[in-house]
Amino acid sequence: MATHRIASLTGWLRGEFGRLKLRQLRAVAAALIVAVAGLFGGLDTVNTGPTVFAADEPHSDGQFTLTIARAAVVDELRAGRRVVARAEPGRRYLGVVTTVRNDGTIPGRLLGELQLRDHPDSTPVGVFRMNDGSPATSLGPGLREQLVFVWRVPDGEFQTGTEVTLRVARKRFTELLVTYGKNWVDSPTDYAEITLPVTVK
Structure with a gap:
């Protein structure tokens, strides 16, 4: 039938x-x-490029909310009278001042949170607290700090008014494949960008 x-x-x-x-x-x-x-859940949307955000505008990557304030190039890094990173011939330091809040439920790694674009001769130096210059490698859940992300750059790479572009990867909380437990993982394709003028001091 x-x-x-x-x-x-x-x-x-x-x-x-x-x-x-x-x-x-x-x-x-x-x-x-x-x-x-x-x-089956709809057609895939076309990737139209990165999300763009501006200085002093809060941006969430899923784990952190970042508010990027300014960028400056200096000869050496100081916290009061203490020298955090000494001057080097032919090199200077690019610092990006950012307020970061951890919106997740586990401590978040700060190294690599901001990626410097289009400057292949730069090297990351670290992340430091603005109030005392101490290194900041992670930020606990619910905590908020004003930090400076620092790169070593060639002398003459930046002049006052030169713009710098930074990238922030979108994150998702997922089960880890190699080790046990869950953690935040950067997306290789979904990210946001911010372009800032640089002050040379």
Whole structure:
């Protein structure tokens, strides 16, 4: 009985499609594709590029909320009278002042949180607390700190008014494949960018 019904339905569809013109067939095919895609969660959206945010505008990457204030280049890094990083011939220091809040439920790693774009001769120095210059490698859940992210850059790479672009990867909390437990993992394709003017001191 069921076989007879399927055969009847197939015959009816064949007859209906036979009466349709080419333009109508295309419309039907497009409708079928959309309907099938809807069953499996919809069609993929086209990546239109990075999210762009501005200075003093809070941006969430999923784990952290960052508010980036300014960028400056200096000869050496100081915290009061203490020298955090000494001057080196042919090199200077680019610092990006950022307020970071950990919105997650586990401590978050700060190293690599900001990525410097288009400066292949730069090297990361570290992340330091603004209030005392001490190194900050992680930030606990619910905590908020004003930090400076620092890179060593070639002397003359930046002049006052030169712009610098920084990238922040989107994160997701996921099960780790190699070790046990869950952690925040950077997306390789989903990210945000901010472009800042640089002050040279």
